[in-house]
Amino acid sequence: MTAAQQKMAFETPRMLSPEDQGRADYYALLGHLMRGAPDDRLLNAIVVAPEPQAEVEDAALVTAWRALAAASSVVTHEAIEDEFDRLFGGVGRPAVMVFGSVYLGGFLHEKPLASLRDDLAALGLKRAEAVSETEDHIAALCDVMRFLIQGDLSTRPASIEQQKAFYSAHLEPWVQQCWAAIEASPEANFYKRVAAFGRAFFSIESEAFGME
Amino acid sequence: MKDSKLNRRQFLVTAGAGSAAAAATALIASKPSAPAAEVVAAADTTAKVKGYHMSEHIEKYYKTTEI
Numbered sequence: 103m104t105a106a107q108q109k110m111a112f113e114t115p116r117m118l119s120p121e122d123q124g125r126a127d128y129y130a131l132l133g134h135l136m137r138g139a140p141d142d143r144l145l146n147a148i149v150v151a152p153e154p155q156a157e158v159e160d161a162a163l164v165t166a167w168r169a170l171a172a173a174s175s176v177v178t179h180e181a182i183e184d185e186f187d188r189l190f191g192g193v194g195r196p197a198v199m200v201f202g203s204v205y206l207g208g209f210l211h212e213k214p215l216a217s218l219r220d221d222l223a224a225l226g227l228k229r230a231e232a233v234s235e236t237e238d239h240i241a242a243l244c245d246v247m248r249f250l251i252q253g254d255l256s257t258r259p260a261s262i263e264q265q266k267a268f269y270s271a272h273l274e275p276w277v278q279q280c281w282a283a284i285e286a287s288p289e290a291n292f293y294k295r296v297a298a299f300g301r302a303f304f305s306i307e308s309e310a311f312g313m314e
Numbered sequence: 315m316k317d318s319k320l321n322r323r324q325f326l327v328t329a330g331a332g333s334a335a336a337a338a339t340a341l342i343a344s345k346p347s348a349p350a351a352e353v354v355a356a357a358d359t360t361a362k363v364k365g366y367h368m369s370e371h372i373e374k375y376y377k378t379t380e381i
Binding site for chain 1: 318321323326332336337
């Protein structure tokens with residue numbers, strides 16, 4: 103190996119396979135969208151991004167992406183902000199809850215949350231101090247998955263087995279219910295498309311993890 | 315085991331999850347209203363690891379021990 107190659111290898115320590123990079127990116131995008139209303143730059147990026155390439159006709163992910171991109175091309179940040187508040191925030195109980203514990207534990211939120219915190223601690227992860235939402239927020243869980251897939255400069259990507267264990271325990275049992283609730287909400291417009299895309303992506307994740 | 319890994323990869327590609335559609339969007343910065351929060355990690359599939367940025371939700375525990 104030449105010195106230049108060595109340097110390159112050092113500077114790019116983890117070249118993920120395209121499918122894992124794609125997964126990490128989708129988790130990153132869904133995390134962004136569920137954390138708050140996307141700004142105009144992100145909306146524009148969704149519009150101009152190349153479509154997902156699937157090897158089957160009418161793949162659910164591609165169809166859902168097209169609808170999301172179409173919606174992104176006609177909405178404004180301000181409109182989505184209002185929608186986001188009505189759906190997920192605002193005063194009183196939001197129209198749709200996006201916290202796993204609500205789906206997993208009914209009103210006994212502490213138990214699933216404690217189990218999630220234990221698993222995060224075992225992975226060396228914790229909530230950033232500036233964040234007020236609990237760790238079972240869908241955006242936070244998307245973030246964890248992205249981190250597990252991608253790692254960072256000092257952390258190796260987690261194995262598929264580790265990813266699967268986390269996903270099966272903390273996302274799979276409830277996440278499709280959550281997307282369905284968003285899609286069914288009369289308050290949802292742009293987020294109907296986000297939820298449909300989330301549903302398509304998580305269906306693929308569940309099926310793919312089932313192959314391990 | 316190896317076969318199942320291959321099947322899994324093939325399945326992801328077939329279903330479209332392996333494509334770079336979200337790469338550009340994953341680069342977009344975090345909300346301007348949260349200046350302390352960082353972007354979700356840069357996701358440039360073509361090259362250059364630009365360094366890890368803490369996301370606003372998750373940060374790593376400070377490691378006090380070495381194993």
